[in-house]
Amino acid sequence: MTSSAHSPVLELRKVTMQFGGLKALSDFDLALAPGELVGLIGPNGAGKTTAFNAITGMYAPTQGDVLVDGERVNGRRPFQICRRGVARTFQNTRLFKELSVLDNVRIACHHSSEAGLFAAFMRTRGFLDDEARIRKRAREYLSILGLLQHQDSLARGLPYGEQRRLEIARALATGPKVLCLDEPAAGMNASEKVELMGLIRKIRDDFRLAILVIEHDMRLVMGVSERLVVLDHGVVIARGTPDAVRRDPKVIEAYLGDPHAGGGTRPALGGRG
Amino acid sequence: MSLTLDAIRLGARSTLPFLLGVPLLWLASSHVSSFVEIILITAAINIVLAVSLNVVNGLTGQFSLGHAGFMAVGAYTSAKITMAFRTTDILALPPTVSDQVVFLLALAAGMATAAVAGFLVGMPSLRLGGDYLAIVTLGFNEIIRVIIENTAFLGQATGIAGVARRTNLIWAGTGVIAVVAMARRLAGSTHGRALLAIREDEVAAEAMGVDTTGYKVRAFMISSAFAGLAGGLLVHLIQLCTPRSFTFVKSIEVVTMVVLGGLGSVTGSVAAALVLTISLEALRELQQYRMVMYSLLLIVLMLTRPSGIFGSRELWDMMPLRRRRSALPDGGASAPSSPLDANADEEP
Numbered sequence: 001m002t003s004s005a006h007s008p009v010l011e012l013r014k015v016t017m018q019f020g021g022l023k024a025l026s027d028f029d030l031a032l033a034p035g036e037l038v039g040l041i042g043p044n045g046a047g048k049t050t051a052f053n054a055i056t057g058m059y060a061p062t063q064g065d066v067l068v069d070g071e072r073v074n075g076r077r078p079f080q081i082c083r084r085g086v087a088r089t090f091q092n093t094r095l096f097k098e099l100s101v102l103d104n105v106r107i108a109c110h111h112s113s114e115a116g117l118f119a120a121f122m123r124t125r126g127f128l129d130d131e132a133r134i135r136k137r138a139r140e141y142l143s144i145l146g147l148l149q150h151q152d153s154l155a156r157g158l159p160y161g162e163q164r165r166l167e168i169a170r171a172l173a174t175g176p177k178v179l180c181l182d183e184p185a186a187g188m189n190a191s192e193k194v195e196l197m198g199l200i201r202k203i204r205d206d207f208r209l210a211i212l213v214i215e216h217d218m219r220l221v222m223g224v225s226e227r228l229v230v231l232d233h234g235v236v237i238a239r240g241t242p243d244a245v246r247r248d249p250k251v252i253e254a255y256l257g258d259p260h261a262g263g264g265t266r267p268a269l270g271g272r273g
Numbered sequence: 274m275s276l277t278l279d280a281i282r283l284g285a286r287s288t289l290p291f292l293l294g295v296p297l298l299w300l301a302s303s304h305v306s307s308f309v310e311i312i313l314i315t316a317a318i319n320i321v322l323a324v325s326l327n328v329v330n331g332l333t334g335q336f337s338l339g340h341a342g343f344m345a346v347g348a349y350t351s352a353k354i355t356m357a358f359r360t361t362d363i364l365a366l367p368p369t370v371s372d373q374v375v376f377l378l379a380l381a382a383g384m385a386t387a388a389v390a391g392f393l394v395g396m397p398s399l400r401l402g403g404d405y406l407a408i409v410t411l412g413f414n415e416i417i418r419v420i421i422e423n424t425a426f427l428g429q430a431t432g433i434a435g436v437a438r439r440t441n442l443i444w445a446g447t448g449v450i451a452v453v454a455m456a457r458r459l460a461g462s463t464h465g466r467a468l469l470a471i472r473e474d475e476v477a478a479e480a481m482g483v484d485t486t487g488y489k490v491r492a493f494m495i496s497s498a499f500a501g502l503a504g505g506l507l508v509h510l511i512q513l514c515t516p517r518s519f520t521f522v523k524s525i526e527v528v529t530m531v532v533l534g535g536l537g538s539v540t541g542s543v544a545a546a547l548v549l550t551i552s553l554e555a556l557r558e559l560q561q562y563r564m565v566m567y568s569l570l571l572i573v574l575m576l577t578r579p580s581g582i583f584g585s586r587e588l589w590d591m592m593p594l595r596r597r598r599s600a601l602p603d604g605g606a607s608a609p610s611s612p613l614d615a616n617a618d619e620e621p
Contacts, residue, residue, distance in 0.1 A: 056480060082482040090480075096473035098585065099466075106463065107470045111482035113463045117491065120462035121455055122287040125279060127462070134463060174482050 007070065009034050009210045010055065010086065010178045015064035017050050017234075024050040025234045027064070032178060032210040037200070039225035039242075040214045043254055047234040048214045049091060052180050055212075056088050057081040069177065083111050087176035089167040091183050091214075097156035101147055101166055104155050105138040108173035112137075138173060144206075145169040145199070161192045165199070172203065179203070181213045185220050193217060197224050222246065230254070294450045295443060302442035310442050314510055316550040317445035318503050323530040323542040324452045325499030330528065331537035331585070332460060333492040334472030336403060339394065339410030340500050340527045342417040345519035346390045347383035347501020349427055352436045352514040354379035359437060376439040380505045387501025388494045390417075395493035399486060402475075414521045421516045432515025439509040448506055449543075452499050456539045459495070468492055472537075522564065529567045533574060535581030540588035545581075 008031035017025040025047040032038055040048050053059045055066055057078040066074045068084045076084075087108075096104050113134060115127035142148045145165045150158060155166060164184060171179055184200070185193045197220055204211050215221035221228065222242035230238040230245055232254040238245050245251055285292075302310060322340060329337045358375040366374065398409040422430045459465045467488050470478035479485045508514040530549055534541030553563060574581070 058476070058480075077484075078479040079482050079484050082480060088480055090477065094474050094477035094480075096470050096477065098473055099469055103466055103469070107466050107478070107483065108481045110463050110467050110470075115463075117459075117464055117495075120464055121458050122283065123458060124283055124287075131463065170481060 008032055008067075009069055010212070011065075011067040011070075012051075012055065013065045013067070015051070015054055015061045015066060017047070017054055017059060018062040023234050025054065025231075028054075028231075028234075028236065030212075030229060032212060034177065034210055035204065035208045036227070037204050037211045037213070037225045039221040039228045040212055040231065041216075041218070041221055041228055041245075042231035042237075045233075046231040046254075048231055049182060050234070051231070052088060052182055052212075052214065055081075055178075055180060056086055079111070082174055082176075085175070085177035086180065087171035087174045087178070088180040089164075089171050089182055089184060091186065093163050093167050095155040095163055095166060095170070097154070099155060100152050101142065101155055101158065102135075102138055102151040104166060105141050105170050105173045106134055108170045109134045109137050112175065141169045141173045144172075144203075161188055164188065164196075168199075168203070172207070176209065178210045178212065181211065181215075183214050183216060185215060185217050193220050196220070200224050290450045290454045291447065295447060298443045298446035301446075305442070311510070312551065312554050313442055314440060314445040314506075315554075316547050317442075317449045318506050318510070319527075319530060319546040319550050320543050321445075321448045321452045321499055321503040321506070322527045323534065323546040324449075324456050324539055325496045325503070326527050327531050327534075327537065327539065327542045328456055328459065328468075328499075329492050329496040330531050331535075331542075332456075332465060332468040332472065333489060334536075335399065335489060335492070336407045337410045337493070337496070338407045338521065338524050338528065339412075339414040339417075340496075341519040341521060341523035342394075342410075342414035343387045343390055343497040343500035344504035344507070344523065345417050345421065345516065346497075346504070347380075347387040348504030348508045348514055348519065349421065349433070350386040350501070351376075351379035351383035351505035352433050352508045353427075354382055355437055355439065355509065356433065356435075372437070372439065376444070376509065380444075380502055383501040383505040384498040385501075387504070388498040390501075391494040391497025392490060395490045395497075399489040399493060411521055411524070414519075414524055418516045418520060421519075428514070430516060432513060432517075433508075434513055436508050436512045436514055438512050440506045445506055445510075448502055452502070453539060453543065455495065455499070460539065464488070464491075469537075525564075526567065529571060532571060532581055535583035535585060537585035538581065538583035538587055541581055541583030541586075544583070544588075 010030070010032040012028055012030040015025060015028040016023065028047075028051055030038075040051065042048055050059070054061045057073070057076055057080070060075045064074075065072050068081065068086055071084065073081050073084055096107065099107075113130050115124065115130040119127040139148060139151065142151055145168060147162060147166055147169060150162065155163065158166060168181070168184065181200070185196050188196060200211065200213065201224055203209065213221060213225060225242065228238075228240065228242055228245045229236060230248070230251050237250045237254060238248040240248075305313065322344065326337065326340050329335050355375055358371075363371050363375060394410065394413045398406060401409060421427045427433070459468075467478070467483045470481065470483055471485050471488060475485055504519070507518065511518070530545045531542055533549070534543070534545030553560070559566070
C-alpha cells in the first residue's frame with residue numbers, strides 16, 4: 001500500500017497492553033499522517049512509554065493492532081519494525097557508549113547494507129562500495145544534527161545535550177517514516193530546549209516524517225506539535241489542538257487535580273499554573 | 274576486460290595476507306629447530322583459539338565458556354577423516370601431496386561440523402545473557418566430553434591414538450593468518466559494528482534494525498568454526514585425540530588469554546596467547562600449577578587493569594602516528610577510535 005498524503009503512516013487500533021492485573025494502556029487509538037507532528041503527554045505513569053514500546057515492538061500488544069504504512073506489524077521483532085520504518089529514541093539515552101559517534105550512526109545504517117558476511121571477509125568491491133556509502137550517509141546525518149566535528153569521539157564523551165542529538169541522528173539514519181522521540185528535551189536547559197524545538201520542526205519539514213513526541217515540558221510540546229494526545233492511567237482523556245487541550249478540564253485535573261500524588265513535581269500547563 | 278581486472282584485484286585483496294605470509298612461514302620453518310617449531314605451533318593454535326573466542330566474548334559481549342567443546346568437535350572430525358585416508362591416496366596423487374590435500378579437507382570438515390555444533394548450541398542458548406550463557410556453554414563443553422567418553426567409535430576415554438603428524442608451522446601459521454584476517458575484516462565491517470552494538474546495548478541495537486539473535490548466532494558459528502580448526506591442528510600435532518585435551522580447563526585457559534589481552538582487541542589476544550604459551554614453556558616445572566597461575570594472573574589483572582592489557586584497542590591504535598591519522602576524516606575507518614577531541618574528556 002502506498003501512502004498518500006491522507007492515509008496514515010502509523011496507525012494504532014484499540015491497542016491494549018496488560019501486565020498481569022494492570023492495564024498500562026487500554027483501547028489506545030492513534031493515526032499519524034506523513035509530515036504530522038503529534039505530542040503525547042500525560043502525568044508520570046500514564047502509559048506514554050508503554051505506547052512507544054507497543055509501537056516499536058518492544059512489547060507485543062495484548063489486544064489491538066499496530067499498522068505501519070497499512071501493514072499490521074504487531075508481534076514482529078523490534079528490528080523488523082525498525083526496518084518497516086519506525087525509529088525511536090529512548091527516555092534515558094541508550095547510545096553505544098564505548099563506540100565512536102560515527103559508529104553509532106553507522107550501525108543505524110546497517111540494515112541498508114547489501115554485502116554479506118562473506119563479502120566482508122573477501123573485501124569485495126560491493127562490500128567496499130557499501131561501506132563507503134554507509135559512511136557517507138552517516139556523515140550526512142551527523143552534519144544535519146551538527147555533530148560532524150565529534151565523529152571520532154566516543155559517544156560517552158559527548159556533553160549531555162549532544163548525546164540526545166546523537167540519538168536523534170542515529171534514529172534518523174535508520175531511514176524512518178515515523179520517528180518516536182521519548183522525552184527528547186529531558187535534562188536540557190532552556191536555551192537547548194529552544195534549539196531542540198527548531199531542530200525537531202526542521203527534521204519534520206526536511207524529511208517529511210511523521211513525528212510522535214513524548215514530552216513533559218508543556219511549553220516545548222505545545223510549541224512544536226499541531227495535535228496533542230493526553231493519556232492518564234492508560235486511557236486517552238483528551239485530544240486536539242494545544243489550545244483546546246490546555247483548557248480541557250480533564251487534563252487540568254489529571255495534572256493538577258490530585259494534590260496527594262506529588263503534584264508539586266508535576267509540570268505546570270503552559271506555564272500558567 | 275575491467276571485469277577480469279576487478280576479479281584479479283579482488284583475488285589479490287582477499288588473499289594478500291596469505292600470499293605474503295605463507296612464504297615467510299616456509300622460510301621460518303626451515304630455519305628453526307624442531308623444539309622451537311613445536312612451541313611456535315602451540316602458540317599459533319592458542320592464537321587461533323583466543324582470536325576466535327574474542328569474536329564472541331569481546332566483539333559481541335557474549336560470555337562463552339565452551340570453546341574447548343567446539344575444539345573437540347573439530348578435532349575428532351578431522352582426526353577421523355585423516356585416519357580413514359591414512360593408507361589411501363586420493364585422486365591418484367603422489368602420497369605426500371595426497372596427505373596434505375586430505376589434511377586440508379579434514380580441517381575444513383572439522384570447521385564445518387564445529388560451526389554446526391555452534392549453531393545447535395547457540396540457537397537456543399543465545400537468548401540467555403551473561404552468567405547464564407556462560408553456564409550453558411560450560412555445560413555443553415561437559416556434554417561433548419561425556420559423549421566422547423562413551424562412544425566406542427570415538428575411542429572413548431582413551432581416545433584415538435596414532436593420528437598422523439600433519440600440523441607444521443606453515444599449516445598453523447596459515448590458520449593464524451586466516452583467523453586474524455577474519456577477525457580484523459569482521460571488526461571493520463558493518464557486520465562487526467552490529468556485533469559491537471549488541472555488546473554495547475542489545476535493546477538499542479535491536480531498535481536500530483540489528484537482528485540481534487541472528488548476529489549472535491552468526492558470531493557463535495564463526496567462532497566455533499575456528500575453534501574446530503584449532504582442534505584439528507592440535508590433534509595432528511600431538512598425534513593423539515583424547516577427551517582430556519578438551520575439558521573446561523582448556524576453555525578457561527582460552528578465556529584467560531582473551532581477558533588478559535583485552536576483550537575486543539585482536540592484537541591483544543594474539544599477544545596474550547603468545548606470552549602465555551611461551552612463558553608456560555619456559556616454566557615447564559611449574560606446569561601443574563598453571564591453573565593457579567592463571568587465576569592469580571586474572572586476579573592481579575582485574576585489580577590493576579580491568580579492561581585487559583590492550584583494552585579494546587589494537588596495537589596500532591596506541592602508536593602516535595595512527596592517532597594523528599585517525600583524526601583525519603578518512604583514517605581509522607575500522608578500529609574503534611580513541612577519544613581525540615578535547616570535548617571527549619568532558620563529562621555530561
